[in-house]
Amino acid sequence: xxxxxxxxxxxxxxxxxxxxxxxxxxxxxxxxxxxxxxxxxxxxxxxxxxxxxxxxxxxxxxxxxxxxxxxxxxxxxxxxxxxxxxxxxxxxxxxxxxxxxxxxxxxxxxxxxxxxxxxxxxxxxxxxxxxxxxxxxxxxxxxxxxxxxxxxxxxxxxxxxxxxxxxxxxxxxxxxxxxxxxxxxxxxxxxxxxxxxxxxxxxxxxxxxxxxxxxxxxxxxxxxxx
Numbered sequence: 001x002x003x004x005x006x007x008x009x010x011x012x013x014x015x016x017x018x019x020x021x022x023x024x025x026x027x028x029x030x031x032x033x034x035x036x037x038x039x040x041x042x043x044x045x046x047x048x049x050x051x052x053x054x055x056x057x058x059x060x061x062x063x064x065x066x067x068x069x070x071x072x073x074x075x076x077x078x079x080x081x082x083x084x085x086x087x088x089x090x091x092x093x094x095x096x097x098x099x100x101x102x103x104x105x106x107x108x109x110x111x112x113x114x115x116x117x118x119x120x121x122x123x124x125x126x127x128x129x130x131x132x133x134x135x136x137x138x139x140x141x142x143x144x145x146x147x148x149x150x151x152x153x154x155x156x157x158x159x160x161x162x163x164x165x166x167x168x169x170x171x172x173x174x175x176x177x178x179x180x181x182x183x184x185x186x187x188x189x190x191x192x193x194x195x196x197x198x199x200x201x202x203x204x205x206x207x208x209x210x211x212x213x214x215x216x217x218x219x220x221x222x223x224x225x226x
Contacts, residue, residue: 034071039225043079047113051083060204065211088117089131113149125164136176146178147221179221187213
């Protein structure tokens with residue numbers, strides 16, 4: 001695995017503080033909304049800085065670009081960006097119920113994207129799993145479908161840690177009947193040009209590549225209308 005992949009565990013505030021001075025910024029204008037008829041499909045994108053769109057224009061983050069891509073497919077999607085930079089799975093567990101309670105209507109789907117900051121802090125996979133289990137139990141109790149956005153541990157964490165961490169997403173998806181993107185950075189992690197200078201956070205072009213690569217999985221995870 002290339003050196004770039006060794007940095008992908010760092011998705012939070014510690015890495016951002018180190019790179020904020022020289023990371024690229026975006027000043028592109030937001031595109032016009034795409035009008036789509038039909039029942040509105042509500043998606044909650046719940047995660048860390050990889051969803052929050054660190055150092056990108058508001059319309060360039062993954063949730064915002066995903067919404068546009070879905071609407072281009074004729075799906076009347078509204079994707080709520082609930083990404084918080086620096087969040088670990090424990091922080092996500094603590095705020096998930098509150099975020100869900102603040103939604104005007106129950107989401108049709110939750111994209112659950114966490115775990116990178118757990119690696120950054122050396123949190124044991126068993127603890128990460130326990131936090132995910134609580135979040136998935138919360139979502140199950142509210143009858144909200146889930147698409148897990150999987151991550152991978154870099155090899156310098158050791159084979160035991162890597163095996164335990166990498167395996168937890170698939171095991172949890174099976175246990176809780178959730179859909180799964182096994183490694184949602186798969187399409188870009190070997191291409192440094194699609195990452196900002198911190199070698200952690202995707203550029204706007206990188207986000208577009210991620211959206212294109214995961215669009216089918218998101219569409220498949222959306223429950224049928226009605």
